[in-house]
Amino acid sequence: MSLSRKTAVAGVFEHPTRFAPDKSLFQIMAESVRGALDDAGLTIKDVNGLCTTGIGMSGMGIVGLCDYLNLTPNFVDSTSIGGSSFVAHTAHAAAAIHAGLCDLCVVVYGSTAASSRFAIGTGGERGGAGDPCDQYEIPFGPTTVGAYAMIAQRHMHDYGTTSEQLAEIAVTMRLHASMNPAAKYRDPITVEDVLASRIISSPLHLLDCCIISDGGGALVIASAERARDLKKKPVYILGAGETVRHAARGQRDFLEIAAAQSGRLALERAGVMHKDIDMAMIYDSFTITVLATLENLGFCKRGEGGAFVSGGRLRFDGEFPINTDGGGLSSNHPGMRGIFLVIEAARQLRGECGPRQVKDCKIALVHGTGGALGTRHSGATLILGNQ
């Protein structure tokens, strides 16, 4: 696309907290902004664009955050499409900079999901006047995990995918978390541990589900030209895509998810082939999210995801490393974790990942999923590169 390599991620910061009952939501966000600006060698005075959204923020939360940060930006975006929002924001910020709407844009996220005791996946849906589509779902007890579980059930039925194959994803994420000092859960687990954990919504076990933590993070997006003069090596934005999938008036093929469209767009716009991708950050709200996403992004054929995720292929030292930070399954999941996908991909492309560093990492794919695969969801894909 025309945007390719015109903008870059110039600074990143992942808030180290996983449980912060002593901090407010905006404090976590402001500390994250400070961290990302420090990383880039910039100050708050340089910022004239802001993107954010989040659980626990009001509908106009971005206005309140501008107040807290004393910002009067030239560009704001609080697109709210679930956990993928910040992946989409990164592309929106790049487009805004390229179009001249702002010069330097911060993407930020914060959440106190754990210390506020939000039941993210199993809280169920409340009644009342929601969107029209909600009226036909809330009476039947939908939960976030239940909606993903129905995708897993159908995948198992159609293709013989097994709980052992899904478990291998959780085991690999935990291995990666063991090499990330900030990860919430770092003790190794086995396939047997996953299968022995209780069923939350069949066929998904407790250890097939993301954890719940507090957390926050921020990104600084700048023009490529400006990023080259800053403190850290620029991580160029090569291509992006985003879209939504839903029930499609009762006629949806549920195993075709948003990633099929957003991924194709991002790869095409970046001018990059699947074989060029050195590592990927794939939203892992549940193990099935990873499997379905890899198929829909085209890294394997539909139905082959079970075999693809097996045999250690996804390990940091395997053929196709993903989620080297430990992912939402082990490191952190404050409710919407898209920003951490971009942060870890940037750290990999800068070669900052120590024991979990992927060798010769030049191009990374980031895919965020928001909402629930089994009902309505969004997908946002980014291709990032260090050259």
Add this chain to the structure above:
Amino acid sequence: MAEQTQAKKYSKPLPHLDEENRPWWEALQRHELYIQKCGNCGDIRYYPRALCTNCMSSQVQWIKCSGRATVYTFTTTYQNQAPGFRESLPYIMAYVELEEGVKMLTNLVDCQPEQAKIGMPVEVVFEDVTPAVTLAKFRPAR
């Protein structure tokens, strides 16, 4: 008064009825299940809405469903902290594919978790949960 008492006892979330969706919910009260068909292009749709997203026509036809369906996918939920569901765990949530060709979210009832299978023939049962709301649920076909 009796109606109010019954409405209070039912603690699961209820749909919000409005002028667009009321005919559908009123049909369920009569123990009839309908889907919509576009009066212009013939496209079928669930859930009901005021216009066709294929051709944008507002001509609506209602098709009365046979109530026969097959299970497209399902999950047995063992954890849901929402009022009403917390007390009725485990329960089975499913997408069923109606004979008329659309998938709808529902609950499987009169069905043990180990009995539920994708492809299983099911039939509609109507559950009057409040005076204003009847839900279409499905049980294994008899």
